[in-house]
Amino acid sequence: MAMLPCCHVAMSINEIAKLKMKERTKLFVMMAVFTAAWFLPVENSTFLNAIGESLALLKWYAQEHVLLCLVPAFFIAGAISVFVSQGAVMKYLGPGARKMIAYPVAAVSGTILAVCSCTVLPLFAGIHKRGAGLGPATAFLYSGPAINVMAIILTARVLGMELGLARAMGAMLFSVVIGVAMHFIFRREEAARAAGPVVMPAIAEGRALWQDGVYFTAMLGILIFANWGSPGTGDTGFLATVHSLKWWISGGFLALLGFSVWRWFEKDELLDWKQSSWTFAKQILPLLLAGVLVAGFLLGGPGGGAGVIPQTWIASMVGGNSLGANLFASVAGALMYFATLTEIPILEGLLNAGMGKGPALALLLAGPALSLPNMLVIRSVMGTKKTVVFVTLVVVLSTIAGLIFGWLDL
Numbered sequence: 001m002a003m004l005p006c007c008h009v010a011m012s013i014n015e016i017a018k019l020k021m022k023e024r025t026k027l028f029v030m031m032a033v034f035t036a037a038w039f040l041p042v043e044n045s046t047f048l049n050a051i052g053e054s055l056a057l058l059k060w061y062a063q064e065h066v067l068l069c070l071v072p073a074f075f076i077a078g079a080i081s082v083f084v085s086q087g088a089v090m091k092y093l094g095p096g097a098r099k100m101i102a103y104p105v106a107a108v109s110g111t112i113l114a115v116c117s118c119t120v121l122p123l124f125a126g127i128h129k130r131g132a133g134l135g136p137a138t139a140f141l142y143s144g145p146a147i148n149v150m151a152i153i154l155t156a157r158v159l160g161m162e163l164g165l166a167r168a169m170g171a172m173l174f175s176v177v178i179g180v181a182m183h184f185i186f187r188r189e190e191a192a193r194a195a196g197p198v199v200m201p202a203i204a205e206g207r208a209l210w211q212d213g214v215y216f217t218a219m220l221g222i223l224i225f226a227n228w229g230s231p232g233t234g235d236t237g238f239l240a241t242v243h244s245l246k247w248w249i250s251g252g253f254l255a256l257l258g259f260s261v262w263r264w265f266e267k268d269e270l271l272d273w274k275q276s277s278w279t280f281a282k283q284i285l286p287l288l289l290a291g292v293l294v295a296g297f298l299l300g301g302p303g304g305g306a307g308v309i310p311q312t313w314i315a316s317m318v319g320g321n322s323l324g325a326n327l328f329a330s331v332a333g334a335l336m337y338f339a340t341l342t343e344i345p346i347l348e349g350l351l352n353a354g355m356g357k358g359p360a361l362a363l364l365l366a367g368p369a370l371s372l373p374n375m376l377v378i379r380s381v382m383g384t385k386k387t388v389v390f391v392t393l394v395v396v397l398s399t400i401a402g403l404i405f406g407w408l409d410l
Contacts, residue, residue: 050306050308054297055293057292083212093140104176119145159351166405170398185389215261218260222254284377284380287377290373291377315350315354318355321357321358329362329363332363333365334367343364361405
């Protein structure tokens with residue numbers, strides 16, 4: 001009787017062990033679900049209300065953000081993945097790029113978008129996949145929702161010039177500091193990534209650089225102006241004028257996009273663009289929707305309804321300028337989901353309820369840049385370890401900034 005080689009025996013044992021582990025995992029999941037079902041507090045009004053708020057937030061998110069925010073962002077991310085020269089990304093944002101160029105480029109690129117913490121994710125995934133270094137990519141990830149020109153102007157107008165200036169200065173500084181810190185902490189992995197083989201895609205011929213520029217400008221124009229928020233009642237300035245014309249401007253950019261696609265792109269290129277966009281949508285959208293459900297269950301829905309965590313707890317925890325108040329404001333802001341500009345009326349209510357100026361700044365610096373859905377997607381792009389470090393940096397820096405601002409304001 002022939003004897004099996006040792007390696008075959010070892011492989012068989014490993015396979016059996018893996019099968020047993022899978023079965024144990026299935027058993028554990030089944031037991032956990034059964035236990036949760038057994039103890040469901042269906043008679044508790046707070047629990048039932050939180051479920052309703054989570055579904056309300058999911059409905060609101062689907063109606064207000066998927067079609068106008070995420071769908072354009074998916075197409076832009078797909079276009080970056082397919083059409084943006086990898087050499088250009090590596091030159092300006094890659095691990096070996098000059099830091100004095102990479103971080104300002106990343107910060108400025110994020111700033112012009114004026115998007116929320118979820119809409120920036122497909123764009124972050126696109127440039128990261130294309131070869132952008134971890135530092136510039138995370139600088140872009142923070143700056144997109146945090147350095148929002150419209151939000152900063154409205155913060156100064158509604159909440160006061162001091163808070164508006166502090167938000168602008170803190171967000172611009174944070175985008176660079178967080179990017180540099182991420183690069184330094186994971187410098188060995190970044191060095192290994194930069195030293196690895198880079199497969200450059202074939203460069204399409206017959207299309208000029210300015211034509212690609214028009215194509216991307218049209219998509220960015222749709223994303224920015226279709227989501228242009230209302231500056232508030234009674235405002236007749238520039239922001240209000242743009243808001244009144246947002247659909248005409250967006251329609252013009254849509255027509256420009258249609259023309260550029262029809263005139264300058266081949267069928268195979270458009271199929272690649274569609275496939276790449278669909279890949280980002282499959283990766284990101286399910287996690288975002290799951291995160292929105294959880295955030296609504298914990299913290300309440302869009303109409304101000306409460307989740308399982310009472311809003312009175314949050315208001316009572318952010319008074320004064322203690323370390324605990326600033327840290328709580330940073331953590332709470334990091335978990336909550338803020339659509340673009342919605343953080344301002346929420347903070348106005350909290351300030352009227354007794355929130356300190358320091359915790360208010362801490363929430364402004366952490367909240368728009370992070371959210372629970374945002375964290376789930378970031379983890380799928382760059383892993384658990386890097387996500388934990390990124391979130392920790394945002395929370396810690398926001399807490400410190402809040403403490404300093406509150407101390408100066410006293």
